[in-house]
Structure formats: structure tokens, C-alpha cells
Amino acid sequence: MRKILFVLPVVIAMGFLMMACESRPYETTASGTKKAPMSDSQLKDKIKARLDSDADVKAADLSVSADADHNGATISGTVASEAVRTRAVALAKGASEGLVLTDKIDVKPPEETFAQYTKEKARDERERATRGGDKVGDTLEDAWLHAKIVAKLITNSATPERKINVDVDKNVVTLRGTVKTPQEKSEAENVAKTTDGVKRVVNLLKLETTKAAKAT
Numbered sequence: 505m506r507k508i509l510f511v512l513p514v515v516i517a518m519g520f521l522m523m524a525c526e527s528r529p530y531e532t533t534a535s536g537t538k539k540a541p542m543s544d545s546q547l548k549d550k551i552k553a554r555l556d557s558d559a560d561v562k563a564a565d566l567s568v569s570a571d572a573d574h575n576g577a578t579i580s581g582t583v584a585s586e587a588v589r590t591r592a593v594a595l596a597k598g599a600s601e602g603l604v605l606t607d608k609i610d611v612k613p614p615e616e617t618f619a620q621y622t623k624e625k626a627r628d629e630r631e632r633a634t635r636g637g638d639k640v641g642d643t644l645e646d647a648w649l650h651a652k653i654v655a656k657l658i659t660n661s662a663t664p665e666r667k668i669n670v671d672v673d674k675n676v677v678t679l680r681g682t683v684k685t686p687q688e689k690s691e692a693e694n695v696a697k698t699t700d701g702v703k704r705v706v707n708l709l710k711l712e713t714t715k716a717a718k719a720t
Contacts, residue, residue, distance in 0.1 A: 547572045554595040561592045580608035621648045641673040649701050662691045675703040684712050
């Protein structure tokens, strides 16, 4: 009886140990056989190796943290397009079967310099601005500024870009439209003010009036 009482805790402990090992991802050899469970660093290295297999993803130099015990990982950083982000997520998930991946990648298109901006691009930008109800001056720089500000508003989660009209004339920016909060109004103005080349910002944004406020 004493032997049974002594052995039972050992058996239970070994059972828990085996369960913990089973929950961790295994490394697979070229022949398809499984090796010992991966450590955090090994899982991280495996994910990084897959990310580095794509030139655009590798150039983004994304950060990777791994938790092999729970077969999980987090990738973070900034990429130039949604397509690159999608590829990075797919590559990382392929590092381990059933990997639980947390995606903290931001998409931020690279800014185009004024020297790279052409008359054809300015013409296209004015056409897009007109379709969206914006007004853009005749100069190349006005069109360039409009493109930069709109792109920044789109990628800024604190501003409702599609409800904001951006007018640019002689490097003066006028913001029109409706936002929900004073913070959104302030952030939109800050985005325009901090854009290189902008001389002044006229903030005509209005706050939305809720139904409750109208009823009163």
C-alpha cells in the first residue's frame, strides 16, 4: 500500500510533464520525423527564417516574440503595404502547425518625395480630389501635399478620414467635414500641421450632433 501511495504522485507528475511536452511545437526533420519540443528561441528563429525568405518582408525587419509552451508568437513592426502584411502573417503561421499568432503589424506606405512627384501624378491626384469633394490648387506642390495628408489620415486610426475633406491651395490646408469628438478634430489638424510643406491649417471641422442632443 505504501508503495502505491509513493508511486502514484510520481506517475501523476510524469503525466503532467508529458502533457506539457505534447502542447509544445515539435521540430520536424527532413525525413518527417519529430524531434524534441522546440524552445522559445528555436520557435522564434524558425519564424524569422520564414519571414526572411520574402525580400519585402525581410526588409521590414519585423520583431518576433515566441512562447513555445503555448505554441504562440507575436509579430510586430511596420510594413509598406497590406499585401506585405498578409504575406508576413502567412509565413509566420507556417512555422508551426496550429501556431496561435498575434499580429501587431502596422501598414504605412512610404512617403513620396517632392522630387519624385510628376505632373501626371498631380493631375491624377486632382481628379481623385474632385471626385471626393476636395479642392486642390494648380501647383504641383498643392497636389503633392493633398496626397500626403490624405494618406496620413487614412492610416491614422484616430481620425475618420472618409468624413474629412482636405482642400489645399498655395500650401494652405483647409479641413472640412464632420467628426465625432474634439479629439478627432484636434488630431486631424495636427496631421495636417505636421506635414512638411504646409504653411497654415484652417480647421473648419464640425462635431457631430447626436440624436439625443437634437431632442433636447
